[in-house]
Amino acid sequence: MAFDDVSFTVAPGEVFGFLGPNGAGKTTTVRTLGTLIAPTSGSASVAGIPLTSNNGPEIRQRIAIMPENPGLYKRLTVVENLQLFAGLYGQRNPGPRIGEALESVNLTARAHDLCGNLSKGLRQRVGLARALLNEPAVMFLDEPTSGLDPVAAHEVLDLINGLRQRGVTVFLTTHRLDEAERLCDRVAILNTTLRSVGRPDELRERLFSRSLVVETLAPLPAPDAVFGPTTGVESWRPEGPSSYVLTVDDPRNIAPHVTRALVSAGADVVSITESQHSLEDVYLQLINDDPEAAAR
Amino acid sequence: MKFSVGRMTAVLRKELREYRRSPFIIGTMAVLPLVFLVEPLVIIFRIGPTVGAVAVDRAVSSTFLLLLVAPALLPAVIAAYSVVGEREQGTLEPLLTTPLRREELLLGKALGVVVPAVGMGYILFAVIQLCARLFATNPLVVSALGQGPHILAEILFAPLLAGWSIWVGIGISARASDVRVAQQLGTLSSLPPLAVVALVSFNVFTPSVTLAVVFAVILLVADIVLFRIVSALFDRERLITGAGAQRAPAGGGAVTAPGQVRRIPRVGGSDDGRGNP
Known part of the structure; x- marks a missing residue:
């Protein structure tokens, strides 16, 4: 079982961090909420729509998921990649929307470059532009800064901050605790089961x-x-x-x-x-004090 | 949300754009037609002016078979790449996170293969007809090539044989974990329906309009059944995780009560979604 006994609510417009060690079930949780994997039990609502097998396309119309690897077609240009996804979201005249998405990630000048020729940081930005196409109510970002150099990571974090200002609910999966502390209104710490949910300062106070x-x-x-x-x-x-x-x-x-x-x-x-305790201290305390996880 | 032609067209457009920029596909599309053009031309041009009607008809029949091999073989190679290739590139998961339905994805991909393959088959057929009219030394060749059942068979069988190869190829691709294995199996699986065409071409069955239509209907039914099977084989969960889907029982199964969160004792409290423990 990838995850079990996980229950939380994310408010509209919130940046919610989802933290946990490798194999904790973070990506599986995102895939389940994104209707890519059917849950074996339990219930959930995503963007206000109950998660059932029949509601998959409707939920996917209102959310965006950016996996760790943005998965772009390298033989297509940036704009061609975005045209494909605009078409999949049923947009009949996607030009202006694509233009806006490219502008918000500062990629207008690279619109006609082949994605195969872009650096990893630029590909992440294309992935974010793609995720903005359908103006999602909820955006799932899985390790958005993984493998990026500090400058590129900083740019991506600024973009996520921009999403918050646009009122998008962001569900951020990350290993970088400093990022989570800087960006997230609340964080959940998962280690197959949910260990805790709260604001970073609140968790610090509860634990230390x-x-x-x-x-x-x-x-x-x-x-x-x-x-x-x-x-x-x-x-x-x-x-x-x-x-x-x-x-x-x-x-x-x-x-x-x-x-x-x-x-x-x-x-x-x-x-x-x-005395200051970081989110990392909280994380380590919760993960290390998990007797069930230790026994697994 | 219903079937959307727009989403299917978006996939089709993407497929055609990718083919245009893929050296492997461009190479295959350029070389295969040449191979299947040279052989029929040699057969036709070797027919001397004094060869009788029966021998001409036999030679022309084998030409038709060769012309149908290209639209049957080419799609198999490309279709076998379609799903497993996306998986290897890491592009399948983003596709599946959109409202795209599997039928829209499969039909978009199938049309992306069938359009160039059948187009190529028809162009080859037209080139053979033209060359025969301009250069054939035996006038019987032109009349044999212009027989109604043969032309009807060519027009009907090219898309239907391509359809078989495409659905078998995509079905294998949806289950395979390696592109090379998928392409080898896909190519092999595209051959059986050609046996039927061979029986007609070699006059085991006498070609007639009725026979062409009957075989076409059989192939059409087979294509529809294959499409249904491939749709059923296309399991999102398996494609993403490598494991089969384990569905929740009807009614949602055991439900975790909202707010019920396992915590270590010191942390405690519930979560009301507004950050208030």
Whole structure:
């Protein structure tokens, strides 16, 4: 079974990240929602249409899927590739729509180039232009920056941001957690079963206690006497010779109390900062703490 | 959503554009007709002015057979590439993500092969007729080539034989995992109906308008049945994942309740779609 016990809702206009290790079932989920694979059980609605075997063409008319490999006809020009897909979406006079799609990915000048002669980054852009042709309500992007150099990846990410501004719901499958953190309103972490769904900051808060990192010029002679009575400090632990991690509820409001306590104790404060956990920390925590996945 | 001629035409246009730029297909389309043109011309020009009517008729009949081999053989090679080739290029999945129905895809692809193959068959036939009228030394050759049943058979059998080859080729292509294997099998499978044509050409059956029509109807029925079989063989899921479709039971099977999400204990909560746990 590729995935099981997965349930979530994506709001219109949202950029939703779908994260998980290789073999977690991300691509299968996208293919199932895109009506390419029939589910063995369960139910779903895509773009407001129930996912049934009869509704496949109707759903596919309202969505766009860009697979990891854009799959362009290399012997056809960019515009010929787009003409084919405009025809498949039933557009009778596709010229203006194709022009708009090419303009939105900055490819107007390359419209008559053979796709076989384009770089990988440009092909990804053609794939995005193709996905824009039917003005989809939902766009599924599977690893859109895979194999791209940083500049090309940055361009693709800007284009995805542009989609958000156009009100397109984006379902983004990616391995790049920094990308997901930058782009996504919410993320889901999948490892065959759904591990969690939420905003990146919300997941951080749920998984990691908030803390302040205090660094002093010299080790404190009695740190417990300094941090123990300070308002809002739940616990503390040393991290290095003159560095301490304090578990707190509200770092922003507790930091002044800690500063005052340190100054009263005669300590030379170098820095007091809020400890930051990345989406990567969240991801690793969830994936590593998955006993079922470990047993598989 | 109903069958759309527009979507089928989009596939047909793409196929023809790809053929035009494919050295393999252009080469095959250029070489095969030459091969099948030279042999009939040699047969016709070797018929001397004194050869009798029976011998002329036998020679001309074998010419008709050769003329029908081209529209039967050429589509097999191209059709066998059609689905597995798309799969190898990575272009099949994007196609299947559109509202395109499998019947529209299959008919678009079939028309893309049948148009050049049958067109080529008719052009060959016209060239032979013209050469016979201009250069044949025996006047019986022209009259043998102009027999109604032969002309009718050529006109009817070329698209129908091409149809057989195309559906067999696409059927094999939809199931094969390798282009070369698909093309070899496709070429072999295009040959059986030619045996029937050979029986007529070699006068095992006496050619007549009725016989030509009967064989044409049989081939037409076979083509329609093959189209249905190939449509059934075209399994989106298998083509994308390599595994057969496992359909959900009627009614959708076991349903996961919305909002029911497996989480590790610390994460907890539900998802209402607005980011509110």
